[in-house]
Amino acid sequence: MRLNAVVAGVGMTPFGKHLETGLKALGAEAVKAALADAGIEQGQLEAAWVGNAAAGLVTGQESIRGQVILRSMGLGKLPVVNVENACASASTALNQAAAMVSAGLYDIVLALGVEKLYHADKKKSFAAFSGAVDVEAMASIIAGLKQSAKSGGAKSAASGAGEKRSMFMDIYAAMARGHMQRYGTTAEQFAMVSAKNSYHGSMNPRAQFREAMTVEEVLAAPMIAEPLTRPMCSPIGDGSAAVVLVSESKARELGIQKPIKVVSSVLRSGWDHDLEESGTVELCSSTAYEEAGVGPQDLDVVECHDASAPAEISAYESLGLCAKGEGGKLVQEGATRLGGRIPVNTSGGLLRKGHPVGATGIAQIVELTEQLQGRSGDRQVEGARVALAHNGGGNIGTDAAAMCVTILRAD
């Protein structure tokens, strides 16, 4: 839908391992930061959408996650909608909040994403991902992936999905092998994504990993699921990110400097289609481009869902940053590196900034808003005016279960 919600303020916690910090404290920290950035009192919030995926499994906090966080700040009464779409939970919260404000139903709203994945018992952390597929069909999916890895001669370091790591890395590894076979993409090119994002992340004080890695170091790291080495896989992490959105009229009233607008946010679900057929990313991005009146050539900066390095290469192609099959070349020629034609994941991306799943989609909006406002410090993309966020969640059939593409524009 065509939107005109204005970002009044953004805030987030550092992403990382916060074993001693609870869900409430993490969430409240991001909300307070976004309110302070907006110059808005918490009592002015009229409604809140709260994205979270795994608190039920990891912390035992089910159902009323948003209310519990907001109450810890002394904030009640307002409507709170807890939304969930796996790794796309936060962009779903933003999508709903932006639609409501654009439609004139509210003037000042909150979109919050929050996640705690680290747990003393690591099995709990990884279990968080095993419910983000069709669980009734999951057994056969896993069997198929194992067969594919076996017949391709690929090695997998995990003894079982959902135990030592997320089963999603098996899905991504199968995707990576398919891309290599069809288009001649190389493991080096996947490693270039991780190296680039580590360079970006080294300049982001909120990133989970600050170490810049070379392509050689990425390739030499422990193998998780061939061809994915550890730095090609996003880590688990804790964190929270928040956005305060206001209507156009409220933005004028508040006298917001450098207003950034959410001009399109397209949420779609996966369906069963051929691997060759266009999927959710193409469906979302083509609609978003049309609604925003821009094309991929107009983008200045992109945050994409690099849950694995090959996922970023695939996103280049699906978002139209390059032709099908040329994603490997795009990273190799440096186009998506800071200073290149279209910098991608200047935050460090999921790979390096971290991936507290229910917070990720809004953390992307935090990064892009700051880029469009010219306050990204060393990793600033000069003169950025149009930005795109790509955030997917879960798996269904041959595609993401939920996909959300958001376009922001500096007015």
Next chain:
Amino acid sequence: MRLNAVVAGVGMTPFGKHLETGLKALGAEAVKAALADAGIEQGQLEAAWVGNAAAGLVTGQESIRGQVILRSMGLGKLPVVNVENACASASTALNQAAAMVSAGLYDIVLALGVEKLYHADKKKSFAAFSGAVDVEAMASIIAGLKQSAKSGGAKSAASGAGEKRSMFMDIYAAMARGHMQRYGTTAEQFAMVSAKNSYHGSMNPRAQFREAMTVEEVLAAPMIAEPLTRPMCSPIGDGSAAVVLVSESKARELGIQKPIKVVSSVLRSGWDHDLEESGTVELCSSTAYEEAGVGPQDLDVVECHDASAPAEISAYESLGLCAKGEGGKLVQEGATRLGGRIPVNTSGGLLRKGHPVGATGIAQIVELTEQLQGRSGDRQVEGARVALAHNGGGNIGTDAAAMCVTILRAD
């Protein structure tokens, strides 16, 4: 918010124990029934909001519950927002769907509530409720309730909350004892609620319990948490309920007979307040009455959240059906029985129709829509034109965490 969404069709499964039926089959059955009732093809749906509270805990299906259900029907691509607000999950889904349609963002949408609580391992079923409070604060809440029961000399049959039954029955029992002390309400009056709802439920082919009970039988049943006997507590159950909502213009285009409109749906969160201060129900209902341009005296039929018998008596008062403290008298004089001044829970309510938590809020809308369309058979309220649904979820401080009041009107 003032709304004008039109109910095009409703559908639900029977509520009860469906151990052999999965979440997907339950959800799809309700969706198909609602589509058939609306005379709308599934491909015409433009978006879906899906309420569920406990599938993650009970079935392992997390995150993308709506997509998994809709895909099982061959339905993909559309935006799916999974929402959660404990026992108010379904009314939250309806609230969002109705707002979006009223704001002109969509023309044909689905609101679905679905739940599977029965599990071969009963601990899993009851664990479903233990996360619907502030879990970081839960330990002290439980300790306080036990102390209150002890000092009041009350007996509790459970060895521990969250094990043999939901801890919410401890909360309701404490509430009931408070009502008895303050207003002289009697256990007989609580039993009258259960007897009345069992009479209503005996005429509802979709009710989990069809047996009509006398007040004496209710009082003689096993004690769960004093003064609540088993028929004063809603059972666990499986089931699903769906509504297809359309815009006013689409309703005209489709030539919908007997259009029922969602004229107000007010969702609010709990906050910490004195027990004497008005809470979420008063906040929601006063706003809903104002938006709908009606008062409690204009209501013809009500479905309220009788998770326990005293909760129905408390709802009478908070919704303004009678003065504070007079809820016991209201049921005793027969006002809320079919044929009375304002029939409440003609479906049998949560107590007898059943309470698959994430489905309950929309099942209320199914009942009320059929009442307003004059197709409720033996339990028809003659000439009903204005209806109210009251659905609460979770617990926070001294109140429900999420509360939703919806007003429907026959045009």
